[in-house]
Amino acid sequence: MNSVLKFVTGNPNKVIEVNAILAGLIPVEPVALDIPEIQGTLEEIARDKCRRAAQIIKGPVIVEDSALEFYALNRLPGPYIKYFLDSLGNDGLNKLLYSYTDKRADAVCTFAFTAGPKMEPMIFQGRLGGRIVPARGPPVFGWEPIFEHEGETLAEMAHDKKNNLSHRYRALYKFQEWLARDNNRLLLSGE
Numbered sequence: 001m002n003s004v005l006k007f008v009t010g011n012p013n014k015v016i017e018v019n020a021i022l023a024g025l026i027p028v029e030p031v032a033l034d035i036p037e038i039q040g041t042l043e044e045i046a047r048d049k050c051r052r053a054a055q056i057i058k059g060p061v062i063v064e065d066s067a068l069e070f071y072a073l074n075r076l077p078g079p080y081i082k083y084f085l086d087s088l089g090n091d092g093l094n095k096l097l098y099s100y101t102d103k104r105a106d107a108v109c110t111f112a113f114t115a116g117p118k119m120e121p122m123i124f125q126g127r128l129g130g131r132i133v134p135a136r137g138p139p140v141f142g143w144e145p146i147f148e149h150e151g152e153t154l155a156e157m158a159h160d161k162k163n164n165l166s167h168r169y170r171a172l173y174k175f176q177e178w179l180a181r182d183n184n185r186l187l188l189s190g191e
Contacts, residue, residue, distance in 0.1 A: 004029045008053045008063045013140050014168075018064075021163050021172045025179065031057065042067050042079050042110045043123050050112035050121035060115050062175075066167070067108040068093075068143050070132065072100035078108075081143060090135045090146045103131040107147050107154070109167040111175055124178065126170025 007028035009015060015030045022028065033056060038048045046065045053061045069075040073096065077084040084093060097103055107128045112121040128149055135145040137155025144154035154162055163169055 003060075006031045006053075006057050006059065006061045008033050008035065008049070008061060014064065017159075017163060017168060018172065020159065021169050022176065025176055028062070031061075035063075037065075037079075040079075042108060042125070045079050046110040046112035046123060047121045050114050051117070054114045054117040054119070054121075058117060060113070062111055062113045064168070064171075065110045065112075067106075067110070068147065069106045069108060070097060071104040071106075072097055072102040075106075085142050090139070090143060093143060094132060094134060094146060097132055103133070105130055105132050105147060107149075107167040109171040111171045113175065122178070124171045124174040126167045126172070126174065128165065128167040128170065 003026060005026050005028050007015060007018060007030055009030050010032040012030070015028060018028050031053075033053055035049050035052045037045055039045075040048070042065060046063060049063045049065065050061060053063055065079060066081065067077075067079045068081040069078050077093075088096070107130060109126045111124045113124065114121040130147050130149040132146050133148045133153065135155075136153045137145045137157075139145050140155065145156075147154050149165070154166060
């Protein structure tokens with residue numbers, strides 16, 4: 001396939017990871033857009049961001065929103081993890097759970113795709129269960145050093161291992177399955 005899908009992100013590490021997970025099925029090209037985020041559920045935020053991006057790009061686009069949900073805090077910080085991380089850092093996020101015995105958390109990745117500005121965005125979501133631990137590993141993706149899954153933080157994992165089990169992988173796997181059905185790949189080329 002010769003099409004390139006516009007991926008709204010300013011994070012080059014996400015582009016590398018997404019291209020590795022999609023393994024050439026459809027190459028993604030980053031487009032850095034500063035799109036304000038609404039408050040709402042993960043799905044509402046991703047759909048709104050996707051609609052706005054499609055209006056700017058005037059074609060097929062995919063956006064991603066990551067969340068970190070603490071069980072002890074009734075799923076907070078959720079989609080607002082970026083703001084919590086910016087204000088508190090990984091140590092501060094750990095301190096939020098200090099008085100709780102329940103350290104379980106879900107890493108959630110929500111991709112929204114639309115074929116263009118007049119099409120309703122589709123949602124592809126992946127979840128990975130784990131727990132919050134003191135930071136271990138390089139802070140390439142913000143909170144990944146404090147999210148442990150089966151004994152390793154996402155930051156400690158080898159790229160290949162992480163790219164085959166992460167919340168981002170699980171969401172993109174659903175996107176790949178959808179692309180493979182009923183010639184949905186034609187939507188990327190505008191046919």
